[in-house]
Amino acid sequence: MGIMGYLRDRMGTILAVFIGLALVAFIAGEVIKSGSSIFKDSATEIGEINGTAISYADFNRRLEVSTEQFKQQSGQSISPQITNYLQETTWNQFLTDGLLSKEIEKLGITVGEAETQAMISGPTPDPQIAQQFTNQQTGQFDRARLNQFLQYLQTAKADTAQLKAWGNFVTELIKDKKRQKYLAAVTTGLYVNSLDAQDDYQAKNKLANFKYVVLDYASIPDNKVTISDEDYSAYYNEHKALFKNKQELRNFDYVTFNAAPSKEDSIAIKGQVEKLAADLKASTNDSLFVQVNSETKTPIAYRKKGQLEPQLDSVMFAAAPGFVYGPYLSNGSYKIAKLVSATISPDSVKARHILINPATEGGLDKAMAKGDSIKKLIAGGKSFAELANTFSIDKNANAKGGDLGTFARGMMIPAFDDVVFDAKKGEIKVFATQFGVHVVEIENLIGSSKVVKVAQVDKPLEASQKTQNEAYNKAQAFLASLSGNSFAAQAKKAGLTIKTADNVVGTQAVLPGLDGARALVRWAYKADVGDFSEEVYPIGDQYVVATLTQINPIGYLSLDAVKKQIEPAVRIEVKGKQLTEKLQAALGGNIDQVAQKTGGKVVPVQNVVFANPVMPGSGPEYKVIGGIFGSQPGKLSKPVVGTQGVYVYALDSFVNPPALTNAVREKQTLGAALAQRADGAVLEALKDKANVKDNRAKFL
Template identity: 75%
Template sequence: MGIMGYLRDRMGTILAVFIGFALLAFVAGEVIKSGSSIFRDSSSEIGEVNGSTISYKEFSERLDLSTRQFQQQSGQAISPQITTYLQESTWGQFLTDKLLSKEVEKLGITVGDAERQNMISGTTPDQQIMRQFTDQQTGQFSRERLNQFLTYIQSPQADTAQLKQWGTFLTELIKDKKRQKYMALVSNGLYVNSLDAQDDYNGKNKLANFKYTVLDYASIPDNKVTLTDDDYSAYYNDHKPEFKNKQELRSFDYVSFNAAPSKEDTLAIKTQADKLAADFKASTNDSLFVQINSVNKAPLIFQKKGQLDPKLDSVMFSAEKGFVYGPYLSNGFYKISKLLAVKVGPDSVQARHILIDPSKEGGLDKALAKADSLKKLLAGGKTFAELAKDFSTDRSSGEKGGDLGTFGRNTMIPAFDDAVFDGKAGEIKVLTTQFGVHLIEIQKQIGASKVVKIATVDKQLEPSQKTQNEVYNKSQAFLGGLTKDNFAEQAKKAGLTVKKAEDITGTSASLPGLDNARAFVKWAFKAEKGDFSEEVFPIGDQYVVGSLTEIKPVGYLSLDAVKKQIEPAVRNIVKGKMLAEKLAAATSGANNIDQVATKAGSKVVPVQNIVLANPVIPGSGPEYKLIGTIFGSKPNVLSKPVAGTAGVYVFTLESFINPATLTNAVREKQTLGQTLTQRADGQVLDALKDKANVKDNRAKFL
């Protein structure tokens, strides 16, 4: 294989895969911009981490790389939800990069020249190097390919752009190595001793048998409980770390005016679709008819049962050529489908090809002549695999002797599909497509099924201009009657339901019930609390007007900001005090749990074989405080009231069943150590992020 061809095929993959790995390796579980050009002022700062700025340009470039990777790997369209996910992911990559680079620099972690050389071309190169220079046929690292590449990249013939890419690759490789060393320092500092192992072993294996009685919080009606400012303050102060806001959040109310097609609109479009169906039935050039009349111009390909729209699947395989079905409604379109052809063909094909690039051969005629020459060489005894390795410009398949594997119908482009599925096993064909000239060998055809070729034209079901104007005028009239504090009142007068969007981030692209709501969210992050939108936002088939109700800044949220959120928990604490008094009175003078239950009007529940590591009450749920208290108790002693998750408990521990003695703690220590190590990377990053001074300006740009 020529080194230039290898570079063309692999360099992009090398960089894309490595950069993705290097940036994501330390992000647990973690793209796309919303339509506008990414090239704004390169000095604009989209964020800052501990004084180190992130420019909008570099963020956008990495976002684009993530976008391409996602699309290549998933083949999915970029929805608003994926947009938000990928923006968050890219932002997380920058945070990780900045935070770890700072720690690495602070500790003076380096990669020496000898270590660097060993990572690239030593006895055991870095895994990223080995992965990219793997022989596809053997699955093994190819030292020969690596040396060939290194010789080329250091030669005067090396392409400038490729040299730059290689330099970027090595820079990321070294940065990643430093990060690995940093994480190794943390992991190697973790130590599990024998007492830790014994505690963990007991937590998983020591059994507790007990009886309890409980008074549920739900037994006291909410309206019987009065909450004071002191109740709220006490809970807030005890749980303050839970109220640290890592990014600004905003909440707003909104109303929407439905501009979906009216009955009249639907009828008018249906009439148009009926006429289109009659014209389609009479058409003698179906391909041209689809191109002229269809909104979505699907390729005309053969499909087997199960691949069509369910409505078509039930009729087309028993119909005759020329049959027209519809109009039928599907995904917001009236559609008309025509059966163009029916035949029996293979389910899958095994084939190989040699691709010839006309631009390198001096034109299409010369490329076709070369294909004929290769075909003659095959007839003269040359093997297809041998010729593919030497002449195919599709290097990924050429290295495998042109092998394309076994593939189903519609895997390839339509022209290629037709050539291999309509031919016969053993046949050699010459085919011209947009990719060049193919010399194809059909090696094997597998299975046989009835297939149909369907042409479909569609007419979108959309509101008329009259409908849109009427609804828009209603929304404008509503907007005109708004003041700073009458949003809910005006909505009620207009018979509109006020919807809520709570704790929305500045980069959100969708809201509950509203996709593609980016412009609306951007307004909310420029507004002040109490403001209403000064314009109507068209979102899908809705016209939306909003009112900003709350701003939660970065940092510790105030008690007022979380008061509604914590109210249920505060109420349960107050109820807990009331129930604890009742159980304390029932416990007074009682000799056993049965007497307590009788006095309290509750029942006794026996529980067997509970372990500390899984503190769940059967039939109820997790009760951490209760189970923890039980494992710290003595048998046959009536407990004091314990406020748990579901209610207030009184219990009697009947017995512990101790596990077999842990004679060798080595395995237990190893298991516990591995768990700590696996959690270390994520927890280190969480700690660094928690301490970092981060400025997030994404809401201004995205």
């Protein structure tokens, strides 16, 4: 998933997450116990917001719920990137809660009992409730299901954990409503007047036609530029606001030792799979063979053309049963595949079913017998819908008389598909799956195409112990050779490339080319400048040794701390001064004469608007376009230092748009854009004002 678009810029919408966390607990009917944490249990403060401490135990509990929610909703495994994202999201939840709660309390914002009841079971329940009680078949809010759940909570059978989870959910629902009221109050206070609308209209519609001459920075080679200490100081002082750290950051250099599978490893694993290929061809129980020998245990199920990976798809639909393909390398594994069977099958099936729970019937045999009895009743003309409502435990399907709708192969589990896609129209099948005993009536078969069953076995291409040991021993020897300031010298001696990790956040888990670097970052936040890593860190297929080079504390960074970072920009400024002097000396005539004297060329530009300050064919030039819209036609400008170079321009003319007679639409558009930014802007303003202590780097 790239996650990570998924994983960014969440502050503006983070409020909705609070409710989702509570929903997971009460819908699933299980409360995640804090004692089951995969992290170390600790009451140590992980942070503090305006004097209110956040305990690690509280943070960890919410993180666990958030992790469980992610797994349920996405079905993805928890990678280092996802872990980092969930940790950051959980922190932002505490931060948002702490910042807004105090503001809400100051204003006396409340939610009454009647309002709470309306959010839960009123004519228009809260969207979070409506979402969780949605009928999966119709996509509509299922009020009956909500009422059933609420009634259940009132009974003596109600599970204590579910009652507690429901109480937590309602509490969060109320808190979220208060937040909505607070943010609505801020948004309501925003106002766009007619002058704002007029300015915006002019910025988007007034056209400028002009000519310019530019001397590009690239025209001066970098090695011809000498940067003085005064140049650095001037740039630093002018841009000092850019170098203010809101949190501590650290820099370190590191080298890596490759422990990826060698050519010999690849040959060895391929050889193992070649031996398995012969055994798979002779196998009489392919499912068992896959379970015993394959890494991923891919279920053997019928697949349509296009559902197998391309290498298999191109051969299996033209092969005969028993054909074995491979070994072949795919997605980091050597694989073999056997065509188990092929047949012609419907593309989709329309069916309805009754699901019987063997546990409540006294066992599978009795449940199957009951299924056979129900089948006879259906064959005798008894209403399927009535029987479903009486006997089936699938309440979602029962809402439509047991109807499952029309579904393609693969939408159900393989054991279910194998039966219904092999049946005939009008047949009633009684069979068992892991969900219970099904009584299924086949209402219609749609389409027809060839499908194949393929048994797949894979072995990951992994480094041998020998390969790993060799890489580790090299890394360990390098670490042992370090002393004083010898990191760069020893790396050069060993022929290693030094890589740099700058401005690393204390909770970071991923570095360029290094996933799962959490342990390395944790070391960096315990180390002092000049320290070498405590150990060789295994990260993916690399072994890493590092040295801490810089600590960037909260507050303004010193010039020395940012000197390397700002060097390219300072060099540009020095070039800008030189090019400005060259253009300044060429002024005195018209723009054509400036071009002639400087060796440049005149570039005409048409129809540029202030709201989109882009120089055609180049890029954004805010200073230049801004200056043009403040100039007079026919007047040659002074040199302007831009993004790509230094410019001189001459305005030809403006083309004014028709007069704005009705500013309503512009005001509405501006107001909507302002309101959209308001939530995030409010939270950022509160964060800037707040006293926040972030100790996460010590624990996560």
